[in-house]
Amino acid sequence: MRVPDLDAAVEFQTEILGLVETVRVGGVSYLTCNERHHELLLIEDREQCGYDHIGLEVADAPELESAKSRLEKAGGRVLGGVYDGEPGIDRALRVQSPSGHVFKLFTGMKTVPAPPPGDRPIKFEHVSVKSNRPKPLERFLADGLGMRFSDRMGPFASWWHCDSDHHGMAVVLAPKAEFSHYAWTVEDLNQMGRIADRLKQQRDQKLIWGPSRHGPGNNLFTYFNDHDGAMIELCADMAVMPPQGDYVARKWPNSPTTINQWGSPPPLRFLRAGFPIVEPSPGRPSWANSAESPRAVLAGSKRQQAPD
Numbered sequence: 001m002r003v004p005d006l007d008a009a010v011e012f013q014t015e016i017l018g019l020v021e022t023v024r025v026g027g028v029s030y031l032t033c034n035e036r037h038h039e040l041l042l043i044e045d046r047e048q049c050g051y052d053h054i055g056l057e058v059a060d061a062p063e064l065e066s067a068k069s070r071l072e073k074a075g076g077r078v079l080g081g082v083y084d085g086e087p088g089i090d091r092a093l094r095v096q097s098p099s100g101h102v103f104k105l106f107t108g109m110k111t112v113p114a115p116p117p118g119d120r121p122i123k124f125e126h127v128s129v130k131s132n133r134p135k136p137l138e139r140f141l142a143d144g145l146g147m148r149f150s151d152r153m154g155p156f157a158s159w160w161h162c163d164s165d166h167h168g169m170a171v172v173l174a175p176k177a178e179f180s181h182y183a184w185t186v187e188d189l190n191q192m193g194r195i196a197d198r199l200k201q202q203r204d205q206k207l208i209w210g211p212s213r214h215g216p217g218n219n220l221f222t223y224f225n226d227h228d229g230a231m232i233e234l235c236a237d238m239a240v241m242p243p244q245g246d247y248v249a250r251k252w253p254n255s256p257t258t259i260n261q262w263g264s265p266p267p268l269r270f271l272r273a274g275f276p277i278v279e280p281s282p283g284r285p286s287w288a289n290s291a292e293s294p295r296a297v298l299a300g301s302k303r304q305q306a307p308d
Contacts, residue, residue: 002052002278003228006044012227013040016198017184018120022112025087026289033184037088037110039124040182043287049228050276051179052287053094053102054127054169056145056162057109064093064107067144071095074144075136076103080283087289094280095144098136100177101129102280103145119194121184125235126167128181130174130274134158137171150241151216154254159216164244166217178274181223181231185238192222192234199224209270212262213237215252223270230275 003009010029013019019031019040027044030037043052058064061082068078075098084091090108097103131137138158141147147160150167159167172180186192192211199205208231210222220236239247252258256265 001041001226001228001230001275002043002045002048002050004044004046004049005227006042009042009227012203013042015202016195017232018118020115020120023087026287028087028287028289030088032112033115033120034123035111035114036123037112045278048278050278051230052278052285053104053280054129055104055106056168058105058107060107061091064091064105067093067095067105071140071144074140074142076140076144079280083284083288085288092288094285096280097140097144099129099131099133099140100277101131101137101179102277119191121186121234123185125165125183125185125238126169127179127183128170128172128233130172130176130178130180132174132176134171134173141169141171148241150247150249151252152250153216153252153258156254157216157259161241164240166219166239166241166247174274176274177277179230179277180273180275181233183233183235186234186236188236189220192220192236195234196222196224208273209266212260215258215261218247225273231270231273 006027006029010021013031014021019033022030022032022037029042031040032038058067064082072078076095079094079096082091082093086092088110089106092104092106094102094104141160147162147169150159150161152158156173158171160169162168189211196207205224208223208225211220213220217239219238222234223231226232239245241247259266
């Protein structure tokens with residue numbers, strides 16, 4: 001995510017969600033909630049606030065190389081070649097989907113010491129995007145990225161998975177291509193409540209929607225905005241796909257009860273939420289610096305202690 005004030009954005013993620021900053025390289029903060037080097041990147045950009053890319057891990061370097069032709073055949077535009085030297089990973093390749101959303105395929109994620117005890121998410125879970133042409137994007141997800149169909153709600157939304165979680169990507173029909181929200185896995189409804197308490201007590205900020213339960217994925221959910229206006233979802237009890245689980249992919253009716261099993265339809269604030277796409281430039285990203293700055297932070301420092 002590109003943000004105008006990096007310190008303020010990091011402060012929100014650490015104080016409200018309990019994330020830990022593993023390192024800051026130039027104007028980029030790498031944050032995690034587990035032993036992966038990072039689950040979220042915040043890039044300081046005083047000219048453009050928006051979403052930069054979605055990161056997806058592949059098995060190894062040969063898989064990264066072989067992905068190029070497959071991605072292009074599926075309608076993607078490869079943004080330069082494979083590059084290395086970015087903190088926390090071995091190498092990466094960026095591609096722009098037919099809808100304009102940018103994906104970064106990478107391999108070799110490094111690990112860090114486990115964060116200190118605290119109230120934080122378990123892992124980064126999924127991303128939801130908006131598109132005015134969802135079919136080409138869905139083809140790109142399936143044929144280019146190898147994702148598999150999980151659920152569909154009429155012509156308005158579809159869900160896709162690449163591991164046992166019900167969805168790692170969701171696609172929503174909308175007037176223009178945007179970033180809808182990013183989601184974290186939390187333990188349960190109680191943890192959602194504690195994060196909502198911090199949001200109110202420390203930021204005087206209310207939830208956008210929830211808590212409740214979705215039909216597709218069967219997960220508990222709640223939504224709110226981060227410091228820069230991008231929407232966050234907290235999830236628990238996500239359905240598990242075969243062969244690890246027994247969830248059966250299906251087509252759901254276009255009904256408010258499909259996406260809210262407990263209560264009312266989504267509010268306008270949720271439906272209108274969208275974070276702009278930052279138009280990418282070809283070649284190695286300018287923010288992918290390899291030299292750590294003097295402000296680099298190691299896991300476990302006092303600055304990173306998670307909120308109670």
